[in-house]
Amino acid sequence: MSVDVRQVAERYARDAGLGSATGLPEVRKAGVPDRLVRDIADRFARQQHQPNEPQARSQYLRMAHEAQAQFLCMVEAGVRVRFFRGEGQPYETSEQLFAAMDAGEDLYIYPTENGHGPEGSEDPDNPLLLPAGIDIDGEPALHNDILRATHDYFGHYLVRAPFNLRGELRVGYSHLGIFSPEIHRAVLNEFVGQISWFYYGPHVRRPDGSVPRRGEADWIAPAERPFADQKINLMPAAWVDEFLAWGAGEPSVMA
Template sequence: MTAACPSAPRPVRPPAGHPGLLALAQSYVDDAAARGELPRRELGGLPGTRVRVDPEFCRTVARHFDRAPRRDLGPDLAARYRRFTEENLRHFALLARAGIRVEPWRGPGQPYRGAADLVDRLARTGVLHVYLTRDGHGPGGPAPDHPLCAPSGVTVGGVALLHNDIFRAVHDVFGHVMLGASMGVAGEFLAAYGHMAMYSPQVHPVVFTEQVSQICWFFHGPHLADRAGRWPRRGEPGWIPPSERPYPEQKLFSCPPGFLDRFTASFTEEAR
């Protein structure tokens, strides 16, 4: 197995407009830990976290995602998803405390050009635009038999948000903005890892499936390999720009044993 050298994600502008996000997240974790819902954890080392991206691990995850059944929802996984949606709603409620106003994106394409644009515009305006699930969601659009495609009970700007919309909002804020994480593989890994600190261990496998597995498939999926079994790099024949790649299907399956441990072992937090 080959591995890339440890490296920090591509830097974006630090979230200077929202310096209280990390403190808000820490307060949330402390309160939840006092209730016995989360393990106690100091988040101060997260912004300097380094991530080792192992392409072979990414391809292993992508292959598993590609071969996984579309729906494999047993009672245990259903309970994890219920807990996941409940915790996402709690995270969403924190956005107002941070002075962030959420609005559905009504313009063409994606609301942001990348993480730097997201951080900059949120800092300047205090508005987070959410790219709605109904406007972009894998092949075939939102599937009503997926728990995250159910109504969340939250309405903003006259739009009833799905649970997946809620997750997109809190992932952007407590992943990308709070940690200044890019939207490449390393940055998405960092965003998922940092945001996991605000979730109970019960739902970490769900975060892995919904975020990490899909990112691995999007960037390292078998559909991107050439006939020789190679993944072409930018500028090489056969390389497909991200803007032309399909979104992964939102599947329902349990995170395989060992995947989550290998993922979390990829990170080294800043010593404090």
């Protein structure tokens, strides 16, 4: 059964008190906020993993609990989530994800236990690695599993965003519309911090700070890059505002 993702998002936004659903925003600004992404990448590279810092832990746990509510909204609407047990990733391209969801197929996610950053899933202090109290395929899911499902459904599928930097930024912007403003610093860290580091981090930049582009001799294909470390932390509130302004297409952001 095919499910209208925008109707599901509308229902969740209304039930969560986030306003009308058209509030799940679509990026209006072309390109990438280059300077902001670099700043976020650099901060992510420098910052510490602080899973027990009270404010960061509180925001991450609330993000996990809100993701649970999003997940249950999906399931109640008829979306079936499954663990992917094959080789590689469940969807090699975003088009495969979109086609599967449009056809009413199950949504497959890569299990956290099989891969969660360079360190794997063994971090007893990370709140995203705690049991979510929800089963997938009859097996207990972790909070991070639930986030992966909602990231693909209420992120990539909702806004038809590809699996690249621009697409992930669009997804991050959409997530800021479906999570409570009080936890936006955690949301920006989790969904924009990691991807900014992956594409613009010090490990891929040249000595002059420039980032190699596809086709250039020193360009590193995404499949050959390391995954970001999992770092529980909070991005500055001012950067949340700047990122939201960029997505809304406000010209002052790039000044």
